Every structure is written in C-alpha cells, then in structure tokens.
Amino acid sequence: MRLYFVYISPVVSFQHPIQVVARLTGLTPHVIRVWEKRYQAVMPTRTGTNRRLYSDAEVDRLRLLAQATAAGHKIGIIAKLETEDLKRLVATVSGGATAPSIAAVLDTESQAGLRGPAEIALVSEPQRSMRSGTTRDWDHDGDLLRAAMEATATFDSGALQRTLERAAVQFGHNGVLHRVVCPLAADLGERWQQGLITAAHEHFASAVIRDFLTRLARPYAVTPSAPCAVVTTPSGQLHELGAVIVAAAATHWGWKTVYLGPSLPAAEIAGAATQNRARAVLLSVVYPADDASLPAELAQLRQYLPDDTEIFIGGRAARAYAPALKQVRVHIQTDLESLGDRLEEMRANRFGA
Amino acid sequence: MRLYFVYISPVVSFQHPIQVVARLTGLTPHVIRVWEKRYQAVMPTRTGTNRRLYSDAEVDRLRLLAQATAAGHKIGIIAKLETEDLKRLVATVSGGATAPSIAAVLDTESQAGLRGPAEIALVSEPQRSMRSGTTRDWDHDGDLLRAAMEATATFDSGALQRTLERAAVQFGHNGVLHRVVCPLAADLGERWQQGLITAAHEHFASAVIRDFLTRLARPYAVTPSAPCAVVTTPSGQLHELGAVIVAAAATHWGWKTVYLGPSLPAAEIAGAATQNRARAVLLSVVYPADDASLPAELAQLRQYLPDDTEIFIGGRAARAYAPALKQVRVHIQTDLESLGDRLEEMRANRFGA
DNA sequence: TGTCGTATGTCAACTCTTTGTCTCAAACTT
DNA sequence: AAGTTTGAGACAAAGAGTTGACATACGACA
Numbered sequence: 133m134r135l136y137f138v139y140i141s142p143v144v145s146f147q148h149p150i151q152v153v154a155r156l157t158g159l160t161p162h163v164i165r166v167w168e169k170r171y172q173a174v175m176p177t178r179t180g181t182n183r184r185l186y187s188d189a190e191v192d193r194l195r196l197l198a199q200a201t202a203a204g205h206k207i208g209i210i211a212k213l214e215t216e217d218l219k220r221l222v223a224t225v226s227g228g229a230t231a232p233s234i235a236a237v238l239d240t241e242s243q244a245g246l247r248g249p250a251e252i253a254l255v256s257e258p259q260r261s262m263r264s265g266t267t268r269d270w271d272h273d274g275d276l277l278r279a280a281m282e283a284t285a286t287f288d289s290g291a292l293q294r295t296l297e298r299a300a301v302q303f304g305h306n307g308v309l310h311r312v313v314c315p316l317a318a319d320l321g322e323r324w325q326q327g328l329i330t331a332a333h334e335h336f337a338s339a340v341i342r343d344f345l346t347r348l349a350r351p352y353a354v355t356p357s358a359p360c361a362v363v364t365t366p367s368g369q370l371h372e373l374g375a376v377i378v379a380a381a382a383t384h385w386g387w388k389t390v391y392l393g394p395s396l397p398a399a400e401i402a403g404a405a406t407q408n409r410a411r412a413v414l415l416s417v418v419y420p421a422d423d424a425s426l427p428a429e430l431a432q433l434r435q436y437l438p439d440d441t442e443i444f445i446g447g448r449a450a451r452a453y454a455p456a457l458k459q460v461r462v463h464i465q466t467d468l469e470s471l472g473d474r475l476e477e478m479r480a481n482r483f484g485a
Numbered sequence: 486m487r488l489y490f491v492y493i494s495p496v497v498s499f500q501h502p503i504q505v506v507a508r509l510t511g512l513t514p515h516v517i518r519v520w521e522k523r524y525q526a527v528m529p530t531r532t533g534t535n536r537r538l539y540s541d542a543e544v545d546r547l548r549l550l551a552q553a554t555a556a557g558h559k560i561g562i563i564a565k566l567e568t569e570d571l572k573r574l575v576a577t578v579s580g581g582a583t584a585p586s587i588a589a590v591l592d593t594e595s596q597a598g599l600r601g602p603a604e605i606a607l608v609s610e611p612q613r614s615m616r617s618g619t620t621r622d623w624d625h626d627g628d629l630l631r632a633a634m635e636a637t638a639t640f641d642s643g644a645l646q647r648t649l650e651r652a653a654v655q656f657g658h659n660g661v662l663h664r665v666v667c668p669l670a671a672d673l674g675e676r677w678q679q680g681l682i683t684a685a686h687e688h689f690a691s692a693v694i695r696d697f698l699t700r701l702a703r704p705y706a707v708t709p710s711a712p713c714a715v716v717t718t719p720s721g722q723l724h725e726l727g728a729v730i731v732a733a734a735a736t737h738w739g740w741k742t743v744y745l746g747p748s749l750p751a752a753e754i755a756g757a758a759t760q761n762r763a764r765a766v767l768l769s770v771v772y773p774a775d776d777a778s779l780p781a782e783l784a785q786l787r788q789y790l791p792d793d794t795e796i797f798i799g800g801r802a803a804r805a806y807a808p809a810l811k812q813v814r815v816h817i818q819t820d821l822e823s824l825g826d827r828l829e830e831m832r833a834n835r836f837g838a
Numbered sequence: 839t840g841t842c843g844t845a846t847g848t849c850a851a852c853t854c855t856t857t858g859t860c861t862c863a864a865a866c867t868t
Numbered sequence: 869a870a871g872t873t874t875g876a877g878a879c880a881a882a883g884a885g886t887t888g889a890c891a892t893a894c895g896a897c898a
Contacts, residue, residue, distance in 0.1 A: 146570075146573075146574050146577065147562075148557075148558070149557060149558060149559050149562070149884090150883095150884070151557035151558075151883080151884090152556060152557040152558055154557070155556065155557055160847090160848090161883090161884075162847080162848065162849085163846090163847065163848090165884090165885085165886090166846080166847075166848090167846095169886090170845095170846085179562070181854085181855060181856085181884095181885095182854090182855090182884085182885065183559075183855080183856090183883095183884065183885080184884085184885090188577075206845075206846085207845085207846070207847095208844095208845060208846075286760075287743045287757060287760060287761050289743065289744070330753050330756055330757075331749060331750070331753050332717075332745050332749055332753040332754065332756055332757040333757075335717070335745045335746035335747075335749060335753075336743065336744070336745050336746070336757070338746055339699075339744050339745065339746045343696065343699045343700070346692075346696045347696070347700065364685075364688070370723070370748065390640045390642065390689065391642070391689070391692050392685050392688045392689050392692065393688035393689070393691055393692045394688075395723065396684060396685055396688060397684070400683050400684050400685040400688075401685065403683055403685055404640060404683070404685040404686075404689070407639075407640060408640050502872095502873090503872095503873075504872080504873090513858085513859085514872090514873080515858075515859065515860085516857090516858065516859085518873090518874080518875085519857080519858075519859090520857095522875080522876090523857085534865080534866060534867085534873095535865085535866085535873085535874070536866080536867090536872090536873065536874085537873085537874090554857095559856075559857090560856085560857070560858095561855095561856065561857080839898100840897105840898085841896100841897090841898085842895100842896090842897085842898100843894105843895090843896085843897105844893100844894085844895085844896100845892100845893090845894080845895105846891100846892090846893090846894105847890105847891085847892085847893105848889105848890080848891080848892100849888105849889085849890075849891095850887100850888090850889085850890100851886100851887090851888095851889105852885100852886090852887095853884100853885080853886085854883105854884085854885075855882100855883080855884075855885095856881105856882085856883075856884090857880100857881090857882080857883095858879105858880090858881080858882090859878105859879080859880080859881095860877105860878085860879075860880095861876100861877090861878080861879100862875105862876090862877095863874100863875100863876100864873105864874085864875095865872100865873080865874075865875105866871105866872075866873070866874090867870100867871085867872070867873090868869100868870090868871085868872100
C-alpha cells in the first residue's frame with residue numbers, strides 16, 4: 133500500500149531570516165537573539181553559514197511572546213511555556229492589554245470616561261510605562277497617531293501603511309482597532325470638519341485604512357457555524373470608514389461578515405441580509421447627522437428584515453437619530469466595545485430582545 | 486552583417502530590455518544582472534547580439550524578488566524559490582504581517598508540496614519548473630468570470646477572493662487586470678443595469694475586488710524618480726471600482742500612484758495633485774453619464790492644475806462627456822491599454838502637448 | 839526610605855557573510 | 869559620436885554572528 137505523503141503537508145512553509153522575523157513580530161533582532169540565548173525561547177535552524185532561519189511556527193511563537201511581554205508578563209517565565217499555553221495566555225490577556233485602554237468610540241467628543249483605564253485590567257497596568265522600549269520606536273499610542281497623521285498630510289500611503297502595521301504588531305488585532313484606528317478615524321473626521329485637512333486627505337487616509345483593515349481581518353478562518361452579519365451604511369451615508377472598522381471588528385469577534393460598502397437603500401440591505409440569513413445588520417452613520425429620510429429608511433429596513441435579525445447603528449451621527457428611532461427596534465451602539473458585548477450576547481443566547 | 490534576431494525569435498509575449506525591466510521593478514540594471522549572475526534568479530533570453538530580453542513572467546518574478554528582499558528576505562536564499570512560492574512568500578510577509586497563523590494563507594489545492602517544512606532551508610531545490618506554464622483547472626477566462634459571478638451572487642467573499650487570486654497566478658498581474666478584472670467590472674455594471682443583480686451585489690463585489698487590487702498593486706517598489714499620478718473620481722461619481730483598477734494598472738506601469746477614493750471636488754483633486762507634484766490625474770466616470778455639472782468641474786480642475794499635468798478620464802460614461810470636453814485639455818481614454826500607452830509616452834518624452 | 843540582587847533590554851567590539859555598487863574595456867545601438 | 873549593454877573583478881556598506889559589559893526597573897529586605 134502506498135502512502136501519499138505529498139499531500140499531507142498541504143502548504144509549503146517558508147524559513148524567514150531574522151530581519152523578516154523582526155518586522156513580523158515587532159521585536160528587534162537583538163531581542164530575538166537574546167531571548168534565544170538566555171531562555172531558549174526558540175531554536176531556529178541555521179544556514180550553512182550560521183545564519184538563523186525561523187519557521188512559521190517559531191514566528192508565531194515569538195509573536196505570542198511579544199504580545200505577552202507587552203501585556204506585562206516576564207519573558208523569563210513565559211519563554212518556557214508551550215506555544216499552546218502561550219496562545220491561551222495571550223487570549224485571556226488580550227482583553228486586558230487592549231480593552232482597558234481607551235474606550236474607543238467612533239464619535240470623538242463623547243469618548244470621555246466611559247470607563248477608567250485600569251478597570252478591566254487582568255494584569256496590573258503600571259508596567260505599561262516601562263514597556264515603552266520593548267517594542268521598538270513607538271512609546272505611546274500618541275506617537276503612532278502622530279506618525280499616521282503626518283503620513284496622511286503628505287499623502288504617503290506607504291508610510292501610513294507601515295505605521296498601521298507596526299501598530300498591529302505592537303497592539304495586536306484588537307488593540308490596533310481600539311487604540312489606533314478608531315482614534316485616528318475620529319481625529320480625521322474632526323480635523324476635516326475643522327478645515328485642518330482637506331477632503332482629499334480624508335479620502336486618502338480612508339482608502340489606506342480600509343485596505344489595511346480588510347487585510348487585517350482577512351486571515352481569520354471563519355467557522356462554518358459562525359453567525360453572519362451584514363455591514364454597510366444607509367443611503368446617503370458616503371463615509372464608509374466606520375463601517376469598515378465595524379466589519380473588521382465583527383470578523384475579529386468571530387462573525388462571518390458580509391461587507392457591502394457605503395450607501396445602500398433599505399431594500400438592498402434587507403435583500404443581502406436575507407440571502408445570507410444574517411443575524412445582525414451593522415450600520416455606520418457619520419455624516420450627515422440630519423438626513424430627514426434616514427429614519428424612514430431604517431424603519432423600512434426593520435420592516436423588511438426578519439424579526440430575529442437585529443439592527444445596530446453606530447458612528448458619530450448615530451445619536452442624532454436616537455429620538456426618531458425610539459419606535460423601531462434599532463439598537464444604537466456608539467462605542468465599539470459595547471457593540472462587541474451585544475454581539476457576544478447574541479451568539480450566546482438568541483438575544484432575547 | 487549583423488542580423489537582428491529580435492523580431493525573428495518566436496515571441497510569445499513581449500520581451501523587455503533591461504532598462505524597461507529596471508523601471509518596472511524598481512531595481513537597477515546592475516542589480517538585475519548581478520542577481521542573474523550570482524543566483525540565476527532569472528534567465529532572460531538574448532537577442533542575436535547578446536542583449537538580455539525579459540519575458541513578462543520574468544519581470545513578475547523580479548518584482549516579487551524585489552518585494553521579498555524589501556521585506557527583509559535574503560536574495561541569496563529566495564532567488565532559488567519557485568515563482569509560485571515567491572508569490573505566497575510575498576503575500577505572507579507583506580500582506581499578512583499580522584496574520585496569526587501564516588500557514589493558513591492560501592491553500593491552493595494545486596500546490597504539490599514536494600517538501601516538508603524543514604527541508605527547504607539548505608537543500609537544493611527539487612526541480613519543478615515544468616509546472617510553470619501549465620494551466621490546471623481554468624482553461625478559459627470565461628470559467629473564471631463565471632466563478633467570480635457565482636461568488637458575487639452568493640455574497641461569498643472568500644470564494645471571490647480565491648478566484649481572483651487564482652486568476653492572478655494564472656495570468657500574472659497584468660493579465661488579471663485585462664482579462665478578468667476589467668471584464669468582470671463591465672459585466673457587473675451591465676447586469677446591475679439590467680436588474681440581474683442588485684446594487685448590494687455590485688457593492689459587495691466592488692469591495693472585494695478593490696481589496697484584491699490594492700493588495701495586488703501595493704508592495705511594488707517604486708523608483709524614487711517615478712512620476713506621480715493622482716487617481717480618483719470627480720464629484721458625484723460614487724463608483725470607485727474603475728478608479729481602483731486604473732490605480733492598480735498605473736502602479737504596475739511604474740507610476741507612484743496616490744489613490745484618493747471616489748467623489749472629490751475639483752479643488753480637492755487639484756490640491757492633492759499639486760502637493761504631490763503629480764504629472765497626471767486619472768479620473769474614472771461610470772455613472773451618471775449626464776451630470777451637467779461635471780464638465781464645469783473638469784474645466785475648473787484643468788484650470789487649477791499646472792499646465793504640464795495631464796488629465797485623463799476613462800470609464801463607461803467618459804464618452805458621454807466627450808463633446809463638452811473639446812475645449813479643455815482633458816484626454817479621454819476608455820480602454821486601459823491606450824491609457825497605458827499614453828502614460829508611457831509621458832514618462833518617455835515630456836509628452837509634448 | 840534606601841540599598842542590593844535579579845531580570846531584561848541595549849550597546850560595543852570584532853569577525854565573517856552577504857549584497858549592492860563601481861570601474862573598466864570591449865561590443866553594441868542609434 | 870555618444871550613449872548603453874555586457875562581463876569580470878574589486879570594493880564597500882550593511883547585516884548577522886558572538887561575547888561581554890552596562891543600564892534600568894522591579895522586588896525584597898533592612
């Protein structure tokens with residue numbers, strides 16, 4: 133009998149030199165080497181001339197270690213852990229490492245103090261200050277934001293992308309959403325309204341961020357049983373950045389998301405939702421905040437959709453429509469975290485309205 | 486006495502001299518030669534007088550190598566890799582910078598994984614070069630288009646992405662634009678107008694294709710001296726797919742492109758173009774075809790821009806505005822290839838108007 | 839509170855590889 | 869005639885390796 137080994141290893145795995153690993157993990161080559169020397173955190177193979185070569189698994193492991201140390205864990209302790217344990221550790225911690233920061237909101241002004249920074253932390257927070265040097269150049273979120281703004285001002289898409297990617301390795305998928313993308317989006321909107329940047333800048337940044345987010349959310353494998361969410365903006369709402377953020381977040385939360393781009397009429401949204409048997413429709417409204425036809429549009433959407441499909445609406449302008457939406461069952465969620473909580477509830481129980 | 490074999494040898498696709506390849510890849514002729522000499526990265530054919538001639542495939546390969554080295558990989562190692570492997574390598578290191586598990590990236594079933602994960606490093610490559618040109622499952626563009634349409638109809642973004650990726654592997658970057666993306670976009674527009682698909686489908690597909698294209702075009706090394714093009718759609722033109730295609734193509738042609746998303750007023754476009762010292766502004770107009778304010782908008786744009794900045798306009802509705810644009814120096818280019826030719830002229834001579 | 843040991847990131851020095859660049863002369867192209 | 873292309877060899881800058889020292893933050897203990 134014959135065994136076909138060929139097809140058993142499905143994907144060619146690459147070996148990465150230390151430079152690549154550094155970029156992929158956000159660690160410096162120095163640190164990677166010293167972790168190996170002191171703690172045997174990884175044991176890369178070597179080329180004939182003694183250069184290190186890391187497998188994908190080792191890159192993953194280093195990334196996990198980087199995230200765990202960023203959350204305050206001691207490298208000397210966790211370096212001994214199995215990779216699986218590391219994953220669990222990061223999974224439990226990541227809530228603490230990322231969530232406690234800024235209650236990231238789509239609308240700027242009201243983002244003040246929904247919760248104190250340390251409240252949710254599972255790990256003691258103070259280390260954050262010392263962690264500064266751990267991951268390269270960027271000490272605070274502020275630096276990253278400034279760099280992103282700078283790149284936007286000069287239309288430097290490459291720089292903006294690199295900044296976002298750096299933020300992603302530093303803060304993780306969830307963290308980058310809350311701590312960088314959301315504030316950045318809010319900041320953009322604000323500066324635009326203040327006339328500090330032009331619409332071109334805002335469009336430009338939107339396109340780059342959108343691209344970054346879709347790429348960020350992509351690699352997640354969706355479980356077949358994952359609930360489905362349709363993400364879009366209602367007719368007349370041309371700004372899609374908020375919707376893209378929500379789509380990325382929803383994907384991160386384990387939903388199968390169908391992203392439809394901006395400005396769709398109710399009937400269209402309903403059609404797509406029905407066809408996908410979506411459990412939730414997520415809408416972002418940013419501007420304008422006084423579209424008289426929007427409430428009717430939403431009422432119509434509510435009517436078209438099956439009863440067990442929930443509608444969530446968020447974004448800077450969402451609250452403006454709150455009074456008009458009292459009647460129809462449309463949930464307003466202006467901050468990302470509480471939207472996450474609601475969605476989490478939904479997949480747990482059937483979200484008893 | 487010398488015979489010029491150039492045009493005698495059976496030319497499958499166009500062959501490029503080294504200078505052109507340099508521009509297309511961002512590498513210097515020196516580097517291209519030395520990569521060939523030291524690592525046999527590519528083996529260009531020669532003219533009767535020993536000049537190198539590169540095929541499109543080799544240009545693609547060099548571009549991939551350039552991207553991978555830019556990401557930190559060692560040319561000495563990756564030069565041995567199969568082109569297909571290079572593609573995936575580039576996808577993992579530049580696209581999935583934060584992918585939790587790199588192994589999950591592309592599970593193309595057509596990959597005969599001849600080597601286990603550990604083997605690859607030092608062992609000389611098993612020869613699989615013969616697989617290069619063969620087409621597997623998809624014999625005709627039509628099949629791919631059908632698959633793409635199918636995926637669109639069912640809102641299956643994963644399937645649509647995979648279809649596009651496959652097309653990219655099969656036809657190369659340039660080919661996928663001409664043979665798949667453009668027809669697909671046209672088809673979408675047509676079916677939408679005929680009511681065969683809804684706007685939601687069209688939006689959905691646009692978002693996925695857009696994402697695919699930005700990813701496709703993104704990591705190209707741009708020569709510092711590359712001319713700059715600003716890509717967008719004029720006010721009121723909400724469909725950005727055409728613009729995205731043009732942006733991807735322009736990047737492919739070696740331009741530094743600044744993509745601004747859809748629907749920008751003339752002043753904004755002019756501002757961005759000026760700030761970037763753009764040599765060209767590329768606009769896509771699809772719908773509506775009877776916007777009375779558009780000609781004035783374009784005239785204004787022409788007025789704002791420096792004289793040596795050319796404006797090109799394309800897209801399904803472009804011709805509808807042709808009469809109105811007689812006066813202003815705005816060039817109408819409805820097909821991608823001739824736009825490419827024009828841009829090529831521009832960078833060659835200063836495009837004597 | 840102050841001091842010391844420990845943990846951990848950073849730096850310097852030196853060597854060896856790798857890789858991009860340069861030069862030059864001859865051949866080719868326009 | 870002026871500019872490119874080619875091939876070979878030389879060169880230099882950058883990168884990666886190792887080792888050992890150093891600095892800083894934290895915790896423990898007086």
